[in-house]
Amino acid sequence: MKMRLQNFLLTCSLVMMSALALAAEPLPIFDAHMHYNIEARNTWSPQRVIALWRKLGIRAVLATSRPNDGTLDLIAQNAPDIKIVPFLRPYRVQPDRHDWFANSEIERFVENELQRGIYRGIGEFHIFGKDADAPYMAKIARLAKARDLWLHAHSDEDAIERILHQAPGVKLIWAHTGMSTSLDKVEAMFVQYPNLVGELSFRSDLEQNGSLNPQWKRLFLRYPGRFVLGTDTWVTSRWDDVPQLIGFYRRMLSELPADIAERIAYKNGLTMFGLQ
Ligand SMILES: [Zn+2]
Secondary structure (H helix, E strand, O other): OHHHHHHHHHHHHHHHHHHHHHHHOOOOEEEEEEOOOHHHHHOOOHHHHHHHHHHHOEEEEEEOOOOOHHHHHHHOOOOOOOEEEEEEOOOOOOOHHHHHHHOHHHHHHHHHHHOOOOOOEEEEEEOOHHHHHOHHHHHHHHHHHHHOOEEEEEOOHHHHHHHHHHOOOOEEEEHHHHOOOOHHHHHHHHHHOOOEEEEOOOOHHHEEOOEEOHHHHHHHHHOOOOEEEOOOOOOHHHHHHHHHHHHHHHHHHOOOOHHHHHHHHHHHHHHHOOOO
């Protein structure tokens, strides 16, 4: 009898220990909006970047760097525990962001980069309003559709709709989900464009009065497969904020059912790129 009680207690403590171990395991993260730009290189070596990701539980990233060498150097680290999804950034230098869609040098640059055959998408690029009807933007969108590449656009809703009309069915990650686009409009666009995925960096409105904004929560519950997270390390100082940004996401996602939190944090990214 005494033996049975001991066994029972032992089993109980083992169950509790494994429950605690599970609780201590932080939600894995797919960072779907990061840049390893040239300015960051002095302070952030590729090794330091990988070490940061390991420490924070970032297990996969969508890498889009200016120039693309940053992404290539991260891949060259051969970190077996971190998946790197390379995107072709159409910028050689910072000012390219303003006129890349109307610059024949960029066209040649993109053509050459594509020959590497490693990229899963094109972006992040910036384009707004009517500029999205520029012939080169249309060409890139159609090329992406034809080659099954994703686009990663930092755009207002007007430009997103123009791109999606230029190449119906193209798969598009909407950086910052429009930054300031109303959530009613976001939802209307999700209904209209099934290949549109919202990325959540710089959406400080995710939090409202210390909790997950109920309007965002409703969107996440309705479209659990349509959102991804991002840190958007667009300036070097932003790298220092990455731990805090990941902490913020984990805190917001903790208010969702665990399976939905896991999808938005990590699994959606894997599914989008056929990594699971
Ligand atoms: Zn960005």
